[in-house]
Amino acid sequence: MRIAVTYDNGEVFQHFGHTEQFKVYEVEDGKVVSSDVVGSNGSGHGALAGLLAGKGIDVLICGGIGGGAMAALDENGIEVCAGASGNTDDVVNAYLNGELVSSGVNCDHHGEGHTCGDHEEGGHCGHHGHEESGESGCGNCGSDDEGGCASGGCGGCHGCHVEPDFEGQNVGKTVRAHYKGTFNDGTQFDSSYDRGEPLEFVCGAGMMIHGFDKAVATMNVGDIIDIHLEPSEAYGETDPEAIFSVNIAELPGSEDLVVGQQAYLQDYYGRPFPVTVTAKDDTKITLDANHEMAGKELNFKIELVEVL
Numbered sequence: 001m002r003i004a005v006t007y008d009n010g011e012v013f014q015h016f017g018h019t020e021q022f023k024v025y026e027v028e029d030g031k032v033v034s035s036d037v038v039g040s041n042g043s044g045h046g047a048l049a050g051l052l053a054g055k056g057i058d059v060l061i062c063g064g065i066g067g068g069a070m071a072a073l074d075e076n077g078i079e080v081c082a083g084a085s086g087n088t089d090d091v092v093n094a095y096l097n098g099e100l101v102s103s104g105v106n107c108d109h110h111g112e113g114h115t116c117g118d119h120e121e122g123g124h125c126g127h128h129g130h131e132e133s134g135e136s137g138c139g140n141c142g143s144d145d146e147g148g149c150a151s152g153g154c155g156g157c158h159g160c161h162v163e164p165d166f167e168g169q170n171v172g173k174t175v176r177a178h179y180k181g182t183f184n185d186g187t188q189f190d191s192s193y194d195r196g197e198p199l200e201f202v203c204g205a206g207m208m209i210h211g212f213d214k215a216v217a218t219m220n221v222g223d224i225i226d227i228h229l230e231p232s233e234a235y236g237e238t239d240p241e242a243i244f245s246v247n248i249a250e251l252p253g254s255e256d257l258v259v260g261q262q263a264y265l266q267d268y269y270g271r272p273f274p275v276t277v278t279a280k281d282d283t284k285i286t287l288d289a290n291h292e293m294a295g296k297e298l299n300f301k302i303e304l305v306e307v308l
Helices: 045-054 067-075 088-096 210-217
Strands: 002-008 021-028 031-039 059-061 079-081 174-182 188-191 199-202 224-229 243-247 262-266 272-280 284-288 298-307
Touching: 002 088, 021 088, 031 088, 045 067, 059 088, 067 079, 067 199, 174 210, 210 224, 210 298
Parallel strands: 002 059, 059 079
Antiparallel strands: 002 021, 021 031, 174 188, 174 199, 174 298, 224 298, 243 284, 262 272, 272 284
16 A cells, blocks of 8 residues: 655645645555655646556545545545644554544635645645644744735635536636736735746636636636636635634743744644734733635736646
C-alpha cells in the first residue's frame, strides 16, 4: 500500500489543492518500510488526483479539501482521510493503527487563506504554512503578508457545495482563468497576471467564491469579463459572533501573539482554522475568525484561458 500525505516541513500541509510536496510512504504488513518526499509539479486541484493515481497512491492524508478534489480522488480509487494535522509520520502511524478519522469535505474550515486570515506567496485562499499549535493551543501561521486572493481557494466559499445552484457549459470541468481583483476604490488585492500563471479549478465544485464561480460557468475560452460582487456573493457579511475573547492563560502560545497577527486555533475535530488578533491586554486576547474579506464588495476582471 502507498500512502501520500500533503507535506510542508515535516507537518501535514493544510490545503490539498496548493500543496507543493507530498510525503509518500510504502507500507507492508501494516508497517512503514520506506518514505520519500516528492513534488506536486505545480499541479492544481484538478490535476493532483491524476498525479497521485499515476504514482500508485492508495490513500491520501491531508488537512483541508474541497468537494471537487474529493470527487476526483474518489474517481481515481484513492481513499481520502481529511482533517489531519501535525507531524506526517505520526498521522500515518495513527492511520495504520485505526486511530485517524476523516472529517470528509471540510473546505469551509480553513481557509487561504482560507479560512483565510493570511496567505502564503501566490495568495490562493487556503494555503497557510505549517501550524505550531499544541493541544487546544494557538498556532502562529507564520505569515504576515497583507491582502491575498479573494477569488481562489476554499476558505471563503460558503461551505463546499458539490451541487452548484447555477448552470453553465463549464460546470464540472477543470478550467484555467486569469483574474485581477480590486476593491471599489480601485486598489488591487490580487492578480494571477502578476504571478504569470492562471488559476486552475473545477468550476461549480465549491473551490471558488460563489460569484466568481458562477461567472466562469458560462464563459467561453478567450472571453474577458468584469464583475462586481456584493459580500453575499463573495466572503459573506462580517459575523459579530465570530469575534471572541479568551483568557491568555487558557490558550497556550497566545502570550506571544500581537495585535494584527494571524494564527490558528483548532476545532473539536482537531482541524485548524485561522483567526486574527484584534485586541490584547495582560490577561485577555480578542480573536476574529471572520474571513479578512468578509463584508467587502469585490471587483474582478476574469479571462477564461482554457477548459481542460
